[in-house]
Amino acid sequence: xxxxxxxxxxxxxxxxxxxxxxxxxxxxxxxxxxxxxxxxxxxxxxxxxxxxxxxxxxxxxxxxxxxxxxxxxxxxxxxxxxxxxxxxxxxxxxxxxxxxxxxxxxxxxxxxxxxx
Amino acid sequence: xxxxxxxxxxxxxxxxxxxxxxxxxxxxxxxxxxxxxxxxxxxxxxxxxxxxxxxxxxxxxxxxxxxxxxxxxxxxxxxxxxxxxxxxxxxxxxxxxxxxxxxxxxxxxxxx
Numbered sequence: 466x467x468x469x470x471x472x473x474x475x476x477x478x479x480x481x482x483x484x485x486x487x488x489x490x491x492x493x494x495x496x497x498x499x500x501x502x503x504x505x506x507x508x509x510x511x512x513x514x515x516x517x518x519x520x521x522x523x524x525x526x527x528x529x530x531x532x533x534x535x536x537x538x539x540x541x542x543x544x545x546x547x548x549x550x551x552x553x554x555x556x557x558x559x560x561x562x563x564x565x566x567x568x569x570x571x572x573x574x575x576x577x578x579x580x581x
Numbered sequence: 582x583x584x585x586x587x588x589x590x591x592x593x594x595x596x597x598x599x600x601x602x603x604x605x606x607x608x609x610x611x612x613x614x615x616x617x618x619x620x621x622x623x624x625x626x627x628x629x630x631x632x633x634x635x636x637x638x639x640x641x642x643x644x645x646x647x648x649x650x651x652x653x654x655x656x657x658x659x660x661x662x663x664x665x666x667x668x669x670x671x672x673x674x675x676x677x678x679x680x681x682x683x684x685x686x687x688x689x690x691x692x693x
Contacts, residue, residue, distance in 0.1 A: 469624075496679050505590075507671060507683035508625075515678055523680070555624055559679050569615055570681060572624035 467491050471556050471573035478546045478580045486541040486576050488556030496559045497539040498523075498570065499531065501552040508555060514539055515561075546580045553577050583608045583676050587684035594662045595692050602657040602687050604672030613675040614655045616646055619686075620668045628670075631655060642666070667691045 472487045490497065495516045500508040500523075510523030514533040528550055530542040539558075543550060557570040584607045594600050606612055613632050617625040629640025636648040646657045655672060669688050673681040 498680070500683075505685070507685045508681075509683070510680060513678060513680060521678075557625075561679055568679065569627045569630055570625075570679070572617075572626075574622075574624045 469556055469558055469571050469573035471554075471576050473576060474574065475577045476579070478543075478578065480546060480548065480580060482546050483542070483544050484546070486543075486554055486556075486578070488539045488541065488573060489537050490539075490556075490558040490571070491537065492558060492560070492571065493536065494558035494560045494571070495536065496561055496570075497533065498557045498559075499529070499539070499541045500555045500557065501525065501550075502555060502575075503552050511541065511554075543578075548580050551578060551580045583612065583674050583682045585672055585674055585682055585684040587670075587672055587687050589687045590685065591688045591690065593690040593692055596664050597661050600657075600659045600662045600666070600689070602670050602672075602689070604655045604657065604684065605653050606655065606672075606674050607653065608674060612655075614646075614648065615673045615675065615681065616640065616644070616655075616657050617671045617673060618642075618668045619671065625671065628657070662689075662691055664691045664693075 469490045498513045499511040502508045509525045512531040514520045554576045556573045559568045559570045586605045615630045616628040631648045669686045671686045673683045
């Protein structure tokens with residue numbers, strides 16, 4: 466059972482380039498999340514999704530876009546990379562059901578992104 | 582809105598000594614609280630969770646945490662620290678849509 470898989474693990478971008486960070490989970494979780502973690506800081510929520518076709522902004526959404534066409538995948542897109550987006554990005558997933566709530570999130574190993 | 586404070590940015594503990602990491606939250610109702618651990622270069626791993634009931638919860642790797650409503654705290658403890666416990670620890674309450682609110686974390690250093 467792979468859990469939450471993020472690709473790539475590392476990437477260097479030039480200012481103004483675009484890229485997509487991939488995230489997939491095989492636990493049939495309906496909720497998925499994208500966070501960024503800056504040095505010495507906790508994680509800040511960028512976007513989240515409560516199911517296929519439904520996404521919403523988190524605390525720091527500017528400069529990012531997401532889509533959720535399937536339950537398994539939740540890619541994060543950077544359209545015009547800026548140095549301020551240098552960070553470590555984590556994808557996470559969890560499950561909420563009619564009789565299941567407040568479940569822990571399962572995290573991927575992260576994507577370390579540098580923008581120069 | 583919920584918030585969480587981890588007052589200690591760094592803590593150094595000798596191997597074999599006891600550990601307590603502090604976490605204070607701000608929330609009107611009974612919170613749902615988690616502790617996560619992050620080893621260098623890794624994602625976050627769940628240590629333990631508190632939803633309701635017994636205020637002392639046991640987690641993995643010998644960790645436990647105690648929920649104290651009167652102090653708005655959910656401190657993490659371990660009776661004897663191992664070198665492999667060196668990592669960053671995050672306390673996080675859950676909010677709407679199962680979103681987590683993270684503190685800034687506490688980095689644990691273990692000395693020989």
